[in-house]
Amino acid sequence: xxxxAAGILLPLIVPAIIAMIIWGLPGDPATTICPQGTCGExxxxxxxxxxxxxxxxxxxxxxxxRAIFLDFGISPVTIAGKEVWALVATSxxxxxxxxxxxxxPITVGTFGAALGWFPRQLDAVFQGIGVVPAVIFALFCVxxxxxxDLGGIGAFGIPMFEYDNWEVSPMKLLxxxxxxxxxxxxxxxxxxxxxxxxxxxxKQRYIGIAILRGERPMVxxxxxxxxxxxGQFRSRVLHLLSGTxxxxxxxxxxGLGDLLxxxxxxxxxxxxxxxxxxxxxxxSFLLIFQAISGVVVELMIRRSPSVPT
Amino acid sequence: MKPxxxxxxxxxxxxxxxLLLSLALMAYFAPDTLGQADITRRVASPFDxxxxxxxxxxxxxLYYALQGAAIVLWPSxxxxxxxAAFAIIAGLARxxxxxxxxxxxxxxxxxxxxxxxxxxVLVVALxxxxxxxxxxxxxxxxxxxxxPGAMDEAATAxxxxxxxxxxEALRAHGFSAPRIYLYHIITLNLxxxxxxxxxxxxxxxxxxxxxxxxxVQVPPxxxxxxxxEEFKSWADILYLGFQTATGGNWFGAGSLIHALVLGLVLVxxxxxxxxxxxxxARER
Numbered sequence: 001x002x003x004x005a006a007g008i009l010l011p012l013i014v015p016a017i018i019a020m021i022i023w024g025l026p027g028d029p030a031t032t033i034c035p036q037g038t039c040g041e042x043x044x045x046x047x048x049x050x051x052x053x054x055x056x057x058x059x060x061x062x063x064x065x066r067a068i069f070l071d072f073g074i075s076p077v078t079i080a081g082k083e084v085w086a087l088v089a090t091s092x093x094x095x096x097x098x099x100x101x102x103x104x105p106i107t108v109g110t111f112g113a114a115l116g117w118f119p120r121q122l123d124a125v126f127q128g129i130g131v132v133p134a135v136i137f138a139l140f141c142v143x144x145x146x147x148x149d150l151g152g153i154g155a156f157g158i159p160m161f162e163y164d165n166w167e168v169s170p171m172k173l174l175x176x177x178x179x180x181x182x183x184x185x186x187x188x189x190x191x192x193x194x195x196x197x198x199x200x201x202x203k204q205r206y207i208g209i210a211i212l213r214g215e216r217p218m219v220x221x222x223x224x225x226x227x228x229x230x231g232q233f234r235s236r237v238l239h240l241l242s243g244t245x246x247x248x249x250x251x252x253x254x255g256l257g258d259l260l261x262x263x264x265x266x267x268x269x270x271x272x273x274x275x276x277x278x279x280x281x282x283x284s285f286l287l288i289f290q291a292i293s294g295v296v297v298e299l300m301i302r303r304s305p306s307v308p309t
Numbered sequence: 310m311k312p313x314x315x316x317x318x319x320x321x322x323x324x325x326x327x328l329l330l331s332l333a334l335m336a337y338f339a340p341d342t343l344g345q346a347d348i349t350r351r352v353a354s355p356f357d358x359x360x361x362x363x364x365x366x367x368x369x370x371l372y373y374a375l376q377g378a379a380i381v382l383w384p385s386x387x388x389x390x391x392x393a394a395f396a397i398i399a400g401l402a403r404x405x406x407x408x409x410x411x412x413x414x415x416x417x418x419x420x421x422x423x424x425x426x427x428x429x430v431l432v433v434a435l436x437x438x439x440x441x442x443x444x445x446x447x448x449x450x451x452x453x454x455x456x457p458g459a460m461d462e463a464a465t466a467x468x469x470x471x472x473x474x475x476x477e478a479l480r481a482h483g484f485s486a487p488r489i490y491l492y493h494i495i496t497l498n499l500x501x502x503x504x505x506x507x508x509x510x511x512x513x514x515x516x517x518x519x520x521x522x523x524x525v526q527v528p529p530x531x532x533x534x535x536x537x538e539e540f541k542s543w544a545d546i547l548y549l550g551f552q553t554a555t556g557g558n559w560f561g562a563g564s565l566i567h568a569l570v571l572g573l574v575l576v577x578x579x580x581x582x583x584x585x586x587x588x589x590a591r592e593r
Contacts, residue, residue, distance in 0.1 A: 010420070021432065131580045131584070133520070133576065135519055136547075136573070143555050147555065238425055242428065246524065260427075260428065260431055261524060
């Protein structure tokens with residue numbers, strides 16, 4: 001219940017914190033959001049009226065009621081005059097691709113540890129790789145791509161992804177996914193986390209009884225460890241999402257993390273609000289998914305036949 | 310305790326303390342400025358200008374390393390202390406049998422744990438006035454975000470002890486409350502979790518500083534978020550070396566490959582320190 005409530009509250013909390021920051025900074029909020037050098041007096045007045053910049057509560061309500069319909073406002077600084085929604089929408093595909101690629105090593109690590117594909121001696125290797133910080137790993141990849149000139153079209157015969165308004169080198173995406181999936185203990189965490197959950201569960205008495213009955217321990221333990229594994233998976237996805245900022249900036253991938261970074265440096269509050277809300281929504285969805293799956297697994301366990309007669 | 314485990318713990322503790330002391334000494338001797346440029350020493354190798362060589366302006370890389378240590382030392386230690394404090398509170402709450410406090414901690418953990426860390430860090434950086442640049446606010450924010458994991462592990466460790474039943478049993482033996490909580494619970498049973506989590510957060514904050522300082526170097530170059538312009542981070546050393554590495558001039562004249570090696574060694578330092586403390590704090 002607490003988890004579900006946190007999931008519902010999260011998309012409200014993140015913009016609320018940013019609104020508090022805007023009002024906490026010296027000067028009036030309209031000037032903070034759109035500095036005088038960027039916006040004229042007329043534009044600032046229009047901003048005040050459009051987003052009710054009279055109080056943080058009114059602003060939050062106004063911004064959220066528009067954000068629900070994907071109206072995140074207009075970027076005054078990062079790409080002046082461009083809709084924040086358009087910026088976010090352009091960034092999401094790259095981030096989604098990097099995330100999907102990063103989920104590969106983590107999924108393999110989780111299943112490998114659960115099903116015993118990897119010998120335990122390999123754990124030290126995974127931990128060694130995991131110690132490398134993402135920034136160093138990303139720099140190594142950039143150096144590799146630059147030295148061997150793999151960043152452009154046709155690297156290794158893979159065509160460059162080109163769409164209407166964005167393009168990205170497949171090697172950079174691949175490197176981004178690899179770095180995210182391996183660095184900062186992502187893969188080693190997936191392997192050791194899954195192993196420790198199963199090791200603890202296999203020590204339970206019911207597993208011993210299951211073995212005596214000739215049943216497979218994995219089949220008995222899987223439903224019980226599923227909520228914990230889902231929780232671990234959620235925190236790993238969040239970890240990957242956080243990591244996209246570093247990876248995308250260093251590798252030059254124009255994704256959501258890169259957008260958030262540029263907006264932070266530009267003090268572009270509307271873009272930060274839009275991007276941070278996007279991250280909060282993903283996190284909220286994961287939290288609610290974990291809460292629901294926990295309930296479903298609990299119901300399944302209760303309804304399953306206890307002992308065959 | 311097995312003799313081998315005993316040796317590993319002592320070696321871990323010694324290595325961890327030596328590295329921590331080295332970091333503290335580096336921070337203590339950090340100069341306020343990098344000094345005057347000296348063209349005669351530009352890109353000097355470690356043999357020409359011991360111990361680490363010089364940058365493109367002839368300024369010693371040693372000063373970069375010392376200033377980098379000064380940037381990260383206190384914020385990372387404070388972040389580690391915050392996480393340790395949260396872990397201890399969560400462990401004690403589980404042992405004290407305070408159900409309402411446990412629920413409060415769970416709400417805090419769920420909310421904090423659900424926030425993408427880098428997003429929060431960037432929001433904190435955004436909120437900082439540009440004329441006040443310090444790693445400390447970012448480090449504190451990171452500590453709060455890392456706290457749920459540490460609290461969860463400490464509460465689980467305390468739960469394995471038996472929670473409030475463990476405290477009741479010790480009380481029945483006539484032990485005083487401070488002895489039970491400070492010695493039996495924190496020192497003997499939570500120590501492993503608390504030290505490991507704190508050491509990891511110290512390492513993460515140092516890595517975070519390097520990452521943030523490196524990111525501002527990526528064109529268009531921006532002012533640093535975590536330190537003043539007079540100071541240089543370890544990321545600056547890495548950046549110098551990385552330019553050489555991508556330029557292809559690894560060992561020729563004007564190469565700064567020694568900066569890359571120094572940067573990597575400095576990055577390895579907190580990782581080794583955290584691992585050493587992790588070994589030192591291993592459970593019996």
